[in-house]
Every structure is written in structure tokens, then in C-alpha cells.
Amino acid sequence: MVTPMTDVSPRTATAAGPDASDAAAPTAPARRVRRPRASTLARREEILRSAMRVFGSKGYHQGSLADVAEQVGITHAGVLHHFGSKDRLLTEVLKFRDEADVEHLEGQHIPGGLDLFRHLVRTAEINSARPGIVQAYTVLTGESVTDGHPASAWVTERFSVLRAEIAEALHEVIADRKQSGDLDADLEISDEAVDRAASSIIGVMDGLQIQWLLDPEAVDLAGATAFSIEAILASTFAGERRPRPLA
Amino acid sequence: MVTPMTDVSPRTATAAGPDASDAAAPTAPARRVRRPRASTLARREEILRSAMRVFGSKGYHQGSLADVAEQVGITHAGVLHHFGSKDRLLTEVLKFRDEADVEHLEGQHIPGGLDLFRHLVRTAEINSARPGIVQAYTVLTGESVTDGHPASAWVTERFSVLRAEIAEALHEVIADRKQSGDLDADLEISDEAVDRAASSIIGVMDGLQIQWLLDPEAVDLAGATAFSIEAILASTFAGERRPRPLA
DNA sequence: TTTCTCTTACTAACGAGTAAGTAATGGTGC
């Protein structure tokens, strides 16, 4: 049995683990540091990629371990050997995605200020050529609002971080513009207004993705994203003086 | 057995139905018009409401017929007696929702022009007091982008209609404003721009709902919705002269 | 008496997780 699920960090206190044995092994001399081999890591990455595809196209609940395993050419028990449980596999997929994102941005500074918003628009442009990824993200996000979903904490955290990053970038831009005189230095732009804008930008991106996935002909993902972000930025910069067509 | 699943319209050619029998009934004299009793209709409505709750909180795939049945105090076979299959139940739920929506707006004219946008904002305000409904809508919408989901056609159609309604209202407002002089009569606002705005408004509403469901403290659903819609409207009305902070 | 609603009881399929065994691999002692 054994079922490693190597948490990189050796000897984690995974109480739930099926092997409570060997805890009191009589002679534990050289504390073997069991580092995973390269081929194992490669295999796991294969499985993670497969899981991303499966959960992306069918959702977490509907996608089975057998589906994931099939794409790698093993059985579902083989997948469990590496990841222990389906929930665990999901969290590993999410962690993997995060790490891949970070790696992708490696070297090139994480954009701040106006560049962050350009980066978001650029992301939408890139995304409109890869519906698979977008679907994975959208399905998982939608599913995560169901009661007790294993990904809801991750998604919530992700949104929280994103909102904070966007809000910070907005504050930066506002400060810059006030200094350069592009913006009236006396203009009051409240934190609440900035937070509203941040939520709205994320929201419009996600919402457009849903529509675009269902009907790519009918929705210009990149165009609408760019337009909305600019609209939201413009209104935010206008502060209390922004036009209020509904008032 | 029999399993009626009365499609209101009697004698629909539901080929898929489990009873292909009685098709060539030898003596069919008085063509009994089998209208469902009131108590039956009431029961079905109970089931539909229960299904809305279940599919809303757990999703379609994860919500079981037993869950639906339990809330009505019958067994899952009882539900199948009325609706034949789970897929059928879902489509009936969606149809029911549509009818309920229409009924709700009955009498009061369907808002057009700027009133439509006020109505959308008002809806967001109302929604922020009923997370259950919002969750149902969000879960179903998210799930519908998975491959072969039974609700994807319905959701796609719904988005399509919504976009068209919003685009029409926008065109109205633009025409009005040009006539009243609020808008330069020479200003060009392309159909594409209007469509982009329509998609964006729907998108921001849906996207904000997801964030709000996951973290109601962190997101001001009504406020952000109102802000975004005004921002999008303002940018649309500005046409080619709109500010382009990212350019 | 016929129709309708609903139950009980079942089937067949599927899915996650467990147990145990097997073949390969690679490090260790020599």
C-alpha cells in the first residue's frame, strides 16, 4: 500500500493518511530522505495536466479519476497512488496552476500600475485562442459556489488576492496622475470606489468568458474586455464628477 | 407504470417516452382528454421548486433526485413518475423559471430605454438579499459550459435574448439623446460598440455575483453593479471620443 | 371501474477508495 502522496516536505503529520502504522517503528536509524525521482515528477505532472483537462471539460464532480487516468495510460488506482484522493488531486492541480502562472511571469516583473490593466487585456486576447483553459477556469469557478465544494477556499482566496492587486495598481495610477497633473490633486477617490472598480474588472472578465464559451461568435471576448476595463478606469478616474446616466 | 409526464399539450409525439405502447390502440373512441387535476399540478410545482433549490445549491450533476424528492416528502421514483427523467426535470425547471419571470412582470410593461438599466440595477439590489436564487443561477450557468450539459442550449439562448434586449434599449437611449441634443447627432456609435456594451453589462453582473457569493463581505454587489453599468453606459455614449486610459 | 399517484423493491452502472501483489528500479554494501 504505502500510498506516498509525497508532500515534498517529508514527515508531514497527515493524520488522515491510511498508514498510521510505522509510527512507532522500533529501529528508525538513517531517516531516509526519500526524494522523488525525476520520472515520478514527470508522471505526476502528466496526471496534473490530464486532470486539468478533465476537470476543465467536465467539471470536478462529473470528471472521474478513470477519465484522468485514461489520458495518462494508467488505471484510476494509479492516480490514487500518486495523489491519495480526488480532493487532493484537485488541490494539487490548483497549486500547480498557480506555480505555472508564477513561472510564466518569472523574470519579467509583475506588472503594476497601468501595465497591470494592459496585462489583463492582453490575457483576454491570449485567452480567446485557448478555450480549453478558459473553460477549466470557468467551470471550476462556477462549481465552487456550491455548498462545501473543495475548491471554494482556493477560488475565494484567488479572487481576494486579485482584487487587492488590482486595487493597489489603481491607487498607484491615481497617485501618479495626481502628481503629473493629469488628475486634479483635490479629487477624492475613496477606497470603496477603488474596491468597486477592482471587483467590477474581475467580474466583467469572468462574465464575458462565460458568454464567450457558450457562443464565441456572438461575443468579442478581447474587444469587450478591453472596452469594459477602459470604461471602468475612466469612471473611476472621474471620481465624484463621473457621469451618472441613471441618476 | 404509464409515467404520464403530461406535456400540457396532450398527445405530443414524445418518441423517447418509455411507452411506445397504446400507439395503435384498436378502439380509441372518446379520446379521453386527460386533463391533470389541480392537486397534481400543485404537486408538480412543489417538485419544481424543490428541484430549483437542490440544483441551485448542489448543481445539477451533484444534486440527486432523492434530494429533490425528500423535500416534497416522496421518493425519487415519485419524482420520476411526474417528470420521466432527470434531464426532463431540469428542462421543466428552466421553463418554469421563465414562466414565473414573465408572470412576475405581467401587467407592468417590460422596461425599455434607460429604465431597463435601472431595472438591472434594481435587480442586483434585490438579489443581494436572496443569495439562494443567485446561487442557483450562477451554479447552473457555470455548469452549462461543460461539454454536453443539458442546460447549455437554454443558457445560451437566454444570454442571446438578454444581449439583444439590452442592445435594443441602448439604441433607443442613443436615439433619444441625439434627438434631445444631449448627444451630438453626428456622433457615430457602431452596432459593434453597442453589442460590446451589452455583453459587458451582462458579464459584469454575472461575474460580480460569483465573487459576492464566495465572499459577501468583500464585494458590494449592488454598488459595484450600479457603478459598472453607469461606467459602461457613459463610455458607450462618448462614442469614439471616449477616454482611452490604456491607449 | 378506471385512472392516477406514489411506494417498494429492484437493477445496472459507476465512482472513490482499499488491499494485496508484482515487476522494475536504483541505491547500498561489498
Added chain:
DNA sequence: GCACCATTACTTACTCGTTAGTAAGAGAAA
């Protein structure tokens, strides 16, 4: 450089729970 052995990476074969759907009959209603 080789034999040995522990570990790893699986597989097969299950268990157990869950689920949609079916069949047939019971009781009530019209």
C-alpha cells in the same frame, strides 16, 4: 561491478456507497 533489498509504480480485484431508471402493485380518487 555485482548482488541484494527496499522502495516505487503501478495493476487487478475487490468493497461500499450512490444514482438513475424500471417494474409492479397498493390505495385513493373521480
